[in-house]
Amino acid sequence: MADVNPIAISILPLRLEAVSFAVNGVAIIDRVSLTIETGPRTIILGPNGAGKSVLMRLCHGLLAPTSGRLSWNVPERPGERRRQAMVFQRQMMLRRSALGNITYALKLAGVSATERKAQGWAALERVGLAPLAKRPARVLSGGEQQRLALARAWALKPEVLFLDEPTANLDPGATAEVERIIHAIHAAGTKIVMSTHNLGQARRVGDEVVFLYQGQLKEHAGVDQFFTTPASAEAEAFIKGELPWLYNDVDSSSPARRLR
């Protein structure tokens, strides 16, 4: 958004070099090398259990890689205001008002007491929650809580916003509303990195796709290219909604086959 200082050096690109994350010797993320650049909305796509959530948590610093290297263009320093934010699948709202949840986040970000309220109200306005500002956040509906989470993240004016399947528990109406807000956040200048297993959503929201399968990066391509000519067999099978282990039934003259 306009307030993001254009002169300051961007924290992007984010570079992952052979990043792995293993639990008890089992690799959840398996040697992923990837560069996330400024600009396009990145969709992390893959079936359940592909490692999408873990990959986002590694990027956001909630988990540390067990091997490999993950580096931002400008390294984060503890105690400094974070320049990235994350919205989770299931929101954790504090037992405060909707507005209170935003001003709390702003306080942690070091925003002065006099400005917190105004910024909090503005954030609620942007997602259409201003009429509910004084309501306890935990009694809001699932869709409202997710919009509140987006408002909270947006209020922090992050350079990068990670969204972990933000609409997984929502009905179509609330999903459309969340997608509209994500577009607005992107339009205001924040880099979007979102995970989903929903192909329709990936096409609607994404500019480029990072396709994960069993913890491995199978493809990183523009949305159109990914959906029309997937380069990997797993991606093609996923797009066709087929079960991977039945892949042998897929026409062997398909582009994916030929590219292998």
Add this chain to the structure above:
Amino acid sequence: MDVISEAFSQAIRLIGTLDDKLIEIVALSLRVSLSAVAIATVLGLPVGAGLAVAKFPGRQALVVMLNALMGLPPVVVGLLVYLLLSRSGPLGSFGILFTPEAMIMAQTVLILPIIAALTRQAVEDAWNEYREQLTSLGARGWTAALTLVWDIRFSLITAVLAGLGRAAAEVGAVIIVGGNIDGVTRVMTTTIALETSKGDLPLALSLGMILVTLVLLLNAAAQSLKQLAERRYG
């Protein structure tokens, strides 16, 4: 049966007349136990919350020890505080043995582990729930601990109540460090113990009824506050 019903009716009459001596004893009991709860809460909440979010070697052992201390026998606490406060003890120069202050100190020592251990458990559960969100927002250490304490403030009432229940009900610690001196350090539980052994059942019974009623009322009040808060804040 007659002795019991006679004692009951006398006890009710004693409560009804608001006997001076009775009121004095009840007031001292409340003063001692509520002071101990206040001090133990001020100390126990930060200790429990800090232990919940902190990571350091030996943390697990400390948690086990704290939990074990919840079962500390009151007479042992009384004995320890007695040794500390006795004339030759390290805190003997304060000269507060056999005063209400000594009783407050003993009860504080008794219930501090209870409040701290229950707080630790509640805050740790909340921390597991909020950890990712708070870390994402940049809250760590004491900031996170305070956020969690405030967020589960109504659940923590239970921890404080457990401490109050223990303090109000114990005899062993206050009788050792207070000495059960008439008009000075005599509280409900010590009076009940003394009067029963002397055979003055009505006084003992009336104090017992007041004690149980007070504990019941406090718990009812806390429970409704908690339910109100749950409806309000989710």
